[in-house]
Amino acid sequence: MVFYFHDIIYNGKNAKNATSAIIGAPAWGNRTILAGQDHFGDLVVFDDPITLDNNLHSTAVGRAQGLYVYDKKEIFTAWLGFSFVFNSTEHRGSINFAGADPLMNKTRDISVIGGTGDFFMARGVATLMTDAFEGEVYFRLRVDIKLYECWK
Amino acid sequence: MVFYFHDIIYNGKNAKNATSAIIGAPAWGNRTILAGQDHFGDLVVFDDPITLDNNLHSTAVGRAQGLYVYDKKEIFTAWLGFSFVFNSTEHRGSINFAGADPLMNKTRDISVIGGTGDFFMARGVATLMTDAFEGEVYFRLRVDIKLYECWK
């Protein structure tokens, strides 16, 4: 299963379009502008549309909701805890993810740690690719999810 | 297994009774009052008593500890990462949870992502119901946990 999700971070000027916002920052940072040192310490909450192709304006099939935090000073890396929430005719339920995202790598793997509804008890690995990155306001991730159920 | 847990959020006046507190907020919020736009961006840490019935004053059988964050502007939804920590004659060990909580739904499912002690290697699904909600200070969740071990 391949999906895309789209993150537009609040920067003080885009309240209407923003899908995410900084809610934690180190002592030397603030919650409007991403901090120096590769954004180390910036914690972001997001509610991002999920689409089937790479077009932000395609119909959303669900929402990616949760947190990411930039966690290294010398290079961009992040740690993610979030869910894909589906409520469409095609999919109903959620997939839960956690893991490290060394986001300068072309691809990187995080864990599917559980699922509900159509994705009951799912486990697996999701491969992330940064499909687009525009300044410090917008990025789009391609997510290739491989599920392996194990409970049967 | 059915449990209840009780969350009393700090609001500047209830330091003695509060079991949780806002520790992150968006640029337009603060850490004493839940923010507008459905509390989008408010991150809360909690240490809530777990009881076997819906009475806040019943003997606690454990503590629910971790984080929740409100993650949508248009409606109340949250993302949860937390543990049930038991240290009683009946249960010893912990159950770890993560997932999306679209909290306006009557029931919603999150994942049991692991366990320790009596709950060694547990996986499963927990169904949440809001059992009570008083203003913006107190809520009580009913949690119905269904575990499926898979490692044997």
Place this chain on the structure above:
Amino acid sequence: MVFYFHDIIYNGKNAKNATSAIIGAPAWGNRTILAGQDHFGDLVVFDDPITLDNNLHSTAVGRAQGLYVYDKKEIFTAWLGFSFVFNSTEHRGSINFAGADPLMNKTRDISVIGGTGDFFMARGVATLMTDAFEGEVYFRLRVDIKLYECWK
């Protein structure tokens, strides 16, 4: 598998050596000094070196990256969500952890909730021990990881 990781928290004076920083705090706290009441509400992001022995200056074999939050007023306890990220000749991939850490106990168990690369689909339990604690700036955790794969 036994590893150690080393956390040096930013305290306003050690920007060069610090490997972690407070990024969320309760209304009565701040992001430079750990709060009273057992640091309840302090949220810390970290990028800590992992070593094979208990020497901070040994060659790091990976990084422990993620979040911990102090979550109780009456005693020190924390909730952890983080990853071990390995990129050495010996190990390549990541191990993802979540769980409660009642850190005054000599040992405590958290869950391995997933893994990638060499640790593909790993699950298990990790036993934490505080191996050293120096004031409120440095601590070292010993982590004994026991993995049980379940997907085959």
